[in-house]
Amino acid sequence: MLAHLISVPIAIGVGLLVLASYFIADTRLDALANRLVYIASIVAAFALFLGLANLARFHLGRVRARCPERPYSFILLVALASTMALGFVGGGPNSRWVQCLFDNVLFPLQAALYSLLAFFIVTATYRAFRVRNVESALFVIFAIVVLLGQTSAGALLWEELPAIKDWIFDVPVLAGTRGILLGVALGTLATGIRVLLGVDRPYVDEAGRDKHVHLS
Amino acid sequence: MNETQRVLLALLLVFIGALVVGRRRTSRWLSTEWRTISAFDRLHSVVQRAVEQGRALHITLGRGSLWSGTAMDSLAGVEVLGPVAKHLGLTGRMPLVTTGDATLHLLAEDQVHRVRRSLATGLWQAKPDVRWLTATPAAYAAGVMGMLARQPVEVNVMAGFFGAEYLLMGEAGIQHVGVQLGGASEPAVLPFVVTTSRAALLGEELYAAGAYLAHKPWHLGSLWAQDMLRWLIVLLVLVVVMMNTLL
Numbered sequence: 218m219l220a221h222l223i224s225v226p227i228a229i230g231v232g233l234l235v236l237a238s239y240f241i242a243d244t245r246l247d248a249l250a251n252r253l254v255y256i257a258s259i260v261a262a263f264a265l266f267l268g269l270a271n272l273a274r275f276h277l278g279r280v281r282a283r284c285p286e287r288p289y290s291f292i293l294l295v296a297l298a299s300t301m302a303l304g305f306v307g308g309g310p311n312s313r314w315v316q317c318l319f320d321n322v323l324f325p326l327q328a329a330l331y332s333l334l335a336f337f338i339v340t341a342t343y344r345a346f347r348v349r350n351v352e353s354a355l356f357v358i359f360a361i362v363v364l365l366g367q368t369s370a371g372a373l374l375w376e377e378l379p380a381i382k383d384w385i386f387d388v389p390v391l392a393g394t395r396g397i398l399l400g401v402a403l404g405t406l407a408t409g410i411r412v413l414l415g416v417d418r419p420y421v422d423e424a425g426r427d428k429h430v431h432l433s
Numbered sequence: 434m435n436e437t438q439r440v441l442l443a444l445l446l447v448f449i450g451a452l453v454v455g456r457r458r459t460s461r462w463l464s465t466e467w468r469t470i471s472a473f474d475r476l477h478s479v480v481q482r483a484v485e486q487g488r489a490l491h492i493t494l495g496r497g498s499l500w501s502g503t504a505m506d507s508l509a510g511v512e513v514l515g516p517v518a519k520h521l522g523l524t525g526r527m528p529l530v531t532t533g534d535a536t537l538h539l540l541a542e543d544q545v546h547r548v549r550r551s552l553a554t555g556l557w558q559a560k561p562d563v564r565w566l567t568a569t570p571a572a573y574a575a576g577v578m579g580m581l582a583r584q585p586v587e588v589n590v591m592a593g594f595f596g597a598e599y600l601l602m603g604e605a606g607i608q609h610v611g612v613q614l615g616g617a618s619e620p621a622v623l624p625f626v627v628t629t630s631r632a633a634l635l636g637e638e639l640y641a642a643g644a645y646l647a648h649k650p651w652h653l654g655s656l657w658a659q660d661m662l663r664w665l666i667v668l669l670v671l672v673v674v675m676m677n678t679l680l
Contacts, residue, residue: 240438257500261536268535268565271542275564286583327571334597337604341628394620397636401618403662404640405505406448407655412508414449416651417643419508419540 221421228420232413273297359385444662451661455654472614472632473645476517479588479612484524486611488587491580492517493602494541495593495617496533496573503594505640506618507537510593511544512642512652513616513634517590518548527559531566531580533573537593538565574598578605591630592616592639603629 231253238250276290284290300318307314348354365371366382411417434442483490494510497503518528530545532538542563549561566576578601581589589606591599592615599615599622606613607629615626616634626633634642637659643652 240434240442242434261498261500264535264539265568268538268568271538271563271565272567289579323569327569330571330575330601331597334600337600340604341600341625345624345628397620397623399663399666400637400659401640403659404509404618404637406445407452407659408505408508408640410445410449410452411651411655417508419511419544 224421225415225418228418229413229415236413269297359389447665448658448662451658452651452655455657455661456651457654458657459650459653467645470634470638470641470645472616472630472634472638473642475612475614475632476513476590476646477520479590479614480517480520482612483587484521484526486587488585488611489529490517490521490526490588490590491529491531491584491586491610492590492592493531493533493577494537495591495595496568496570496598497537497594498534499536499540506594507534507540509618509639509642510616511537511540512640513590513592513646514541515544515548516642516646518545519551522548522552522559525559527561529580529584529586530561530563531577532564532593533566533568533570535565535568538563570596570598574601577602581605581609587611589613590615591626592634592642595619595622597622597625600625600629 234246235250235253238246273294276293279290280287280294300315303314303318304310304312309315342360345353346357346360348357362378363382363385365374366378366385371378371382408417412419480490492510492514494507494514495503497507497510499507514528514530518530521528527545527549530541532541542561545561545563549559566573580586581602582605587610589610589612591602591606591613595602595617596619599617603613603615603625613630614632614634615630616639617623617626618636618639620636623633623635626635641652641656643649644656
């Protein structure tokens with residue numbers, strides 16, 4: 218209960234102060250808001266430490282319990298410890314050794330993983346192109362027009378295809394995207410205001426406040 | 434205060450007013466027929482399916498940080514997590530939760546422990562399993578993909594902030610899990626959500642979890658406020674178009 222009394226006013230007060238600094242041109246208020254955002258970034262850095270502890274605890278547990286996946290956990294722990302050691306010994310995250318590790322190990326691995334996206338897009342497109350109802354039929358027609366309109370062969374087939382493709386992008390696609398963005402903006406605003414006004418309090422434990430579940 | 438700030442302040446005040454009015458109308462809203470969102474309707478059955486199959490229900494909340502512009506997507510993901518964890522908790526089990534951000538991990542862990550504490554003592558045997566995978570998108574996707582491939586997961590729910598890595602995880606889910614539900618607000622990610630999920634939460638639907646799943650009064654009120662503001666914006670657009678055309 219005490220935590221409740223302390224955390225709720227602090228959260229609401231800090232949120233309102235930072236919001237006010239956007240609307241009110243005052244150097245002292247700006248400085249205070251910047252300081253509060255800076256403190257938030259420090260708290261977030263501590264969250265990273267806790268996340269790291271969670272990761273290490275979980276994988277150490279798997280190694281100790283001799284789980285079938287323990288080789289992966291072991292590799293992860295060794296990689297974690299060696300990267301941290303390189304950072305400490307080498308002189309920080311921008312040191313030559315750490316950069317070398319990133320350039321020669323992490324980035325190629327990331328690029329290799331993302332290269333799978335090309336194949337996955339093909340399989341996803343294959344699934345999406347199965348005509349089951351009117352909407353999916355329309356989707357397939359529009360997709361074919363856009364695909365053909367993007368290629369030089371499309372213009373050879375019918376010279377109007379690139380113009381139709383441009384119209385699809387400029388009118389229905391843009392209208393749909395703007396509609397989605399408008400809805401997302403309103404949803405974001407609603408969520409933000411609920412937190413700001415203290416209606417939603419994800420940071421405190423309110424026993425029984427949301428005890429009813431209506432999944433059906 | 435410049436013009437943009439004045440417009441934003443006006444929008445904020447109108448929205449707060451609409452929110453308060455919407456909250457007052459909540460009791461009437463509870464008896465109103467809402468638009469069906471199939472992903473929310475299916476959550477009940479997929480939780481049952483995971484229990485019946487004796488396999489895990491995995492929820493991944495994305496990689497949106499709580500102190501950046503992606504925070505609202507992450508909070509929306511946590512709104513999905515809470516009711517699902519509670520529903521699953523009633524069977525003495527807990528979901529397997531993963532995140533790609535350390536601050537979100539703390540919130541997710543707190544949410545699951547909160548749900549566990551609210552359950553009857555006899556249902557406490559389920560140990561919460563909330564994991565922070567990593568801070569980079571590719572490694573986060575690799576972590577989720579590996580987990581879906583190696584662990585007995587029956588249901589995979591992905592709700593929160595995602596980038597292109599969504600497709601990597603979604604395809605892994607299609608290959609290895611029974612049912613997959615997804616939700617995201619980024620327009621560029623929505624095609625991936627639609628093509629890899631049995632039912633999807635698209636754009637603003639993601640933010641409606643508190644209203645649809647937990648019937649929270651303020652969340653219902655904010656749905657009403659969102660609708661009112663949307664009509665107001667549509668009206669404004671029409672007026673501006675007519676003025677520009679006629680004058």
